[in-house]
Amino acid sequence: MKTQKTILSLALIAGLSFSLIACGEKKQEDHTMGSEDHNAMSESMDNMDKGMDMSGPATKTDLIDEYLEIKTALGNNSKEEAAKAATKLAEYAKTISFDQLTDEKKSEVSSILEVIQEHSEHIAKSEMDHQIEHFEAMGKDFTDLLAIVGSDRKLYQQQCPMYNKNEGGIWLSDSEEIKNPLFAGKMKTCGAVKQVIEIG
Amino acid sequence: MKKVVGVIITLLLIVLVGIQFIPTNQNPYLPTDSNDFIILNNPPVKIGKMLKTSCYNCHSDQINYPWYSKLQPAAWLLEKHIREGKEELNLSQYGSLSGRMEKMKLESMIKQIEQKKMPISSYTLIHQDAILSDSDRKELVAYLQNLQ
Structure with missing residues (x-):
């Protein structure tokens, strides 16, 4: 019983740190992807605007x-x-x-x-x-x-x-x-x- | 059942040990110069101390890394916080901003401190010394407002 408890809490700690990593990484990814998207998006929007009214x-x-x-x-x-x-x-x-x-x-x-x-x-x-x-x-x-x-x-x-x-x-x-x-x-x-x- | 749990734990332990080999990427501790917020404004000692313990560890080029900063995954989280923090505000380079930008940053600092958005709770959770009491906040805000 006691060993089971220890195992469980160990698993919990490991799982927690793992999800922390995953979380941190994902956010980081989102961040960089977001800013790239952002640039790409505003660029294409820019082009669209230019296409529509030729404003340069x-x-x-x-x-x-x-x-x-x-x-x-x-x-x-x-x-x-x-x-x-x-x-x-x-x-x-x-x-x-x-x-x-x-x-x-x-x-x-x-x-x-x-x-x-x-x-x-x-x-x-x-x-x-x-x-x-x-x-x-x-x-x-x-x-x-x-x-x-x-x-x-x-x-x-x-x-x-x-x-x-x-x-x-x-x-x-x-x-x-x-x-x-x-x-x-x-x-x-x-x-x-x-x-x-x-x-x- | 016990076997499965054992395998999972072993795998997680391997991952946990494995990620320790990913190098940490710390910001160098640079000497302060005349662009530094504290040098520039020469605040009262108490205010300077609050800024150092509650702001400078993410928002400057003089970061005092905590003991766990070499351990993954904490190092990653720290790195992300500091990178984002310095992007928004780097107090070591405050003096290099235009007057208008300085005012904007001051205004943002005041709002963030007043609304208790800063220092962020994920930092104060571990760094109890960075917690600002209500009266600390009032004092700091009053000082910053005076600079406006």
Whole structure:
């Protein structure tokens, strides 16, 4: 009886460590495969986009489109749609270039794009509460970016004072109407226009 | 029945011993330079100590490996944690980031500590000294907020 118990607990320990290995390995695999897929996917999506509208390299229109796509997805409580758009946005932020700017502006823009890319990467792989945190922070980076490179459409910076325990949070929208993206589909009408970003 | 159990145990033991021969891949312990978060910001001793014990063992180039870090499968798990941790935040190279990126990392550190997502529980499970009490968290967060 005693030996049986020892054998059993030994088996348990061995089994446990084995599953740990398997688990660790699998996750690692997922990780690398995921990022490869990710690249392949955004590449093919890129190509598809190019095929459809012949737009060539990423433009600020692409950036704004995907940002607004994330905003709509979060407002609709759709983690998956937000992640999809964020994957594209990360790729665009990485590849876009603003050649017409002065060197000084260029370095500021590239540091903004770097941060936008990082926010997007987090939105692409996170749960919704974390997606929203990064999306909210990214609103400020987008505002700063557009102040330098100009917007291709009229945008509204909107703010809901209730976000983050009444600290308040902002986002950009292409419509004056409030559709709050910061409460995962709830509190839809909380917010007001704080600033208008004109075409420039 | 007993025979089957015996065979299974033997097999598992062979695997367990076998994987010990897979080499471990540790990050070198690099000297700190002026880009290091603690050198750069020169925090109070207590804050520096918290950062060292609760953050630096995954988020820096100065990792103090625990005794089990040479044993598989623990070494694999550690390696994965540290690789992912450094990808997100490397406090030894904090000073090389753009001002905007530094602010973003600070904000993320504050959120992760406030929400008790960091240090991760799989680490504090074994490293009890890395656990931050509620008052530790408050103190650390207040310090980081001050840097913003």
